[in-house]
Amino acid sequence: MHTTRGPALPPFQWLLDEHAGTVLRFLTRHVGGTDAEDCFQETMLAALRAYPSLAHGTNLRGWLLTIARRKAVDSFRASGRRPLSLEDASGEIAAAESTAPDAELWDAVGRLPAKQRRSVGLRFAGDRPYDEIARTLSISEEAARRNVHEGIKKLRREMR
Amino acid sequence: MTTSDIAAVRRATDRVRERALAEGLIDIGYATLDTPIGRLLVAATAVGIVRIGFEDEGDGPLIELSALVSPRIMETPGRVDEARRQLDSYFDRGLRQFDLPLDWRLVGSFGRRVLGRVARVPYGGVESYGDVAVEIGHPRAARAVGNAVGANPMPIVVPCHRVVRTGGALGGYGGGLPRKRFLLELEGALPTSREAARSG
Numbered sequence: 001m002h003t004t005r006g007p008a009l010p011p012f013q014w015l016l017d018e019h020a021g022t023v024l025r026f027l028t029r030h031v032g033g034t035d036a037e038d039c040f041q042e043t044m045l046a047a048l049r050a051y052p053s054l055a056h057g058t059n060l061r062g063w064l065l066t067i068a069r070r071k072a073v074d075s076f077r078a079s080g081r082r083p084l085s086l087e088d089a090s091g092e093i094a095a096a097e098s099t100a101p102d103a104e105l106w107d108a109v110g111r112l113p114a115k116q117r118r119s120v121g122l123r124f125a126g127d128r129p130y131d132e133i134a135r136t137l138s139i140s141e142e143a144a145r146r147n148v149h150e151g152i153k154k155l156r157r158e159m160r
Numbered sequence: 161m162t163t164s165d166i167a168a169v170r171r172a173t174d175r176v177r178e179r180a181l182a183e184g185l186i187d188i189g190y191a192t193l194d195t196p197i198g199r200l201l202v203a204a205t206a207v208g209i210v211r212i213g214f215e216d217e218g219d220g221p222l223i224e225l226s227a228l229v230s231p232r233i234m235e236t237p238g239r240v241d242e243a244r245r246q247l248d249s250y251f252d253r254g255l256r257q258f259d260l261p262l263d264w265r266l267v268g269s270f271g272r273r274v275l276g277r278v279a280r281v282p283y284g285g286v287e288s289y290g291d292v293a294v295e296i297g298h299p300r301a302a303r304a305v306g307n308a309v310g311a312n313p314m315p316i317v318v319p320c321h322r323v324v325r326t327g328g329a330l331g332g333y334g335g336g337l338p339r340k341r342f343l344l345e346l347e348g349a350l351p352t353s354r355e356a357a358r359s360g
Contacts, residue, residue, distance in 0.1 A: 011188075011222045011233035016176070020169045037172050044176040048185045051231055146219055156166070 009057045010145060012048055017152050018123075019061045020044075023068050030072045039075050043068045059129070108158045109151075115139070116151035123148045177234055188225055189236030193244050195251050197339045200316075202240045202247075205229065208261030209243055211313045214335040228266065247316065253346065256283040258317045266313040274308035281322040284347050288326040310334055316343065 023043060027036040046067050054063070109120060118137055122128040128136070133144040180186050188210065190203040201213035201221055210229065213221035226233055237244075242260065249255035264272055273296045281287045289309065293302045312320040315335060321343040325331040333340035344350040 008223055008227035009231040011226045012231055013222075013234045016173050016234070020173050021165060024169055024172055025165070037175070040172045041176050041179060044173075045179060045183070045185065048176075048180055048232055048234075052187075142223075149219065 009051065009054060010060075010149075012051055014145075014149050015047070015051075015060055015064065016044065017149060017156070019064050022061060023064050026065055026068055027072060030069075031075050035075050035079075039068065039071045042071045042074075046071070108155050111158075112151050112154060115143075116147045116154070119144055119147035120151040120155070177236060180234060181236060181238070185232060186234045186236060186239075187230035187232040189234060189239030190222065191235060191237040191240045191244065193240075193247060195247060197335070197342055200247070202243050203233075204239050204243070205263045205265070207263035207265075209240070209314055209317060210263040210266060212315055212317060214315070214339070216336070243317070250316070251346070256347075260317060262314060262317070267311075270304065271308040271311060274305050275312055275318050275320070278309060278312070278320055278323055279318050281319060283319075284349050286322050286324045286344065286349050289323055289331065290326050292323060306331070319343075322347075322349065 020040075024036060024040050027039045027043070030036075031039055043064065047064055109117060112120060115137065119133055122133045122136060123130075130141050130144045130148075133148075134141040137144065137147075139147070177186075181189075184206070188203050188205055190201060193200045193202060198215035200215070201211070201217070202209065203211040203213075203221065203225060211221050211225055222233060246255050246258055246260060250258070264275075267275060274292060277292050277295050278287075289302045289306045290299075292309070293299055293305045296305070298304070309320045309323050310332060312318050312334065315321070321333060321340045323331065330337055330340055330344075341350065345352045
């Protein structure tokens with residue numbers, strides 16, 4: 001213990017809180033609803049296994065989607081079906097992200113405290129990386145992460 | 161993101177949690193508990209309780225654990241069920257002595273000696289920093305003892321609130337003095353504020 005790493009990786013739970021929706025939607029698009037959940041679990045368990053060896057915590061969503069894409073291909077191979085085009089994950093990521101949130105969710109976002117609301121908006125509606133959110137809001141990158149995380153936690157409680 | 165998406169995501173992540181637990185992939189499991197002194201974060205490794213955080217510390221303890229122990233951290237209420245049961249009973253004035261496996265990895269060797277001694281101060285009692293220093297064989301190290309007590313990563317369960325200043329002043333507390341006072345009043349080591357007002 002007391003190993004010094006670079007900037008700490010966020011607790012894995014935060015990755016789940018932030019990106020589980022994106023990953024599940026991505027997989028649903030590619031392998032269909034029936035297999036998506038299995039692929040989702042394989043993705044997240046593989047990510048959890050590998051997580052401590054990651055060098056840094058930038059673009060964790062991209063990392064998760066790369067794993068998800070691999071699991072989707074595996075799933076097609078296993079079922080003997082021909083894979084859909086999985087080359088351009090980034091296009092799919094944009095599509096998954098652009099799915100308009102429903103009115104109820106926007107209302108809940110609107111009720112968040114200002115910093116959280118702006119951080120969540122920049123992160124998910126604007127698809128901005130944390131360092132940029134930090135600069136935009138004149139806060140530290142860690143504070144930006146925290147605002148997004150706290151915002152999502154609140155939303156999750158409200159949408160329950 | 162729609163409401164039904166959110167339900168599907170929750171279902172899927174719940175199953176990830178179950179499988180990750182079964183496969184031993186979660187290095188630190190945590191849950192939050194509502195108590196009379198605010199929300200507590202309780203985090204445990206496979207060895208035992210490793211960190212208890214007060215509400216004001218926010219996500220600090222999780223970030224610290226991620227850096228110092230492992231980032232494989234997930235919310236797993238099951239892992240801290242027994243701690244929850246004992247803490248609930250303690251705050252209900254039932255339990256007087258915690259019996260929980262502890263993971264001391266966040267504490268250095270001097271701190272372990274200090275906190276090991278602190279853990280033996282009985283319910284309802286208090287001891288001074290100087291007393292603890294004498295008992296661990298470092299009579300002149302009261303200040304270092306104070307620091308070690310203040311750095312206790314497992315407050316309440318390791319009852320550092322029972323260490324006070326010589327002469328009766330409360331001294332400090334990581335969770336803030338009102339919490340220390342509350343705990344000592346709960347244990348009957350201090351007259352409650354109402355009793356104090358009556359007798360004063």
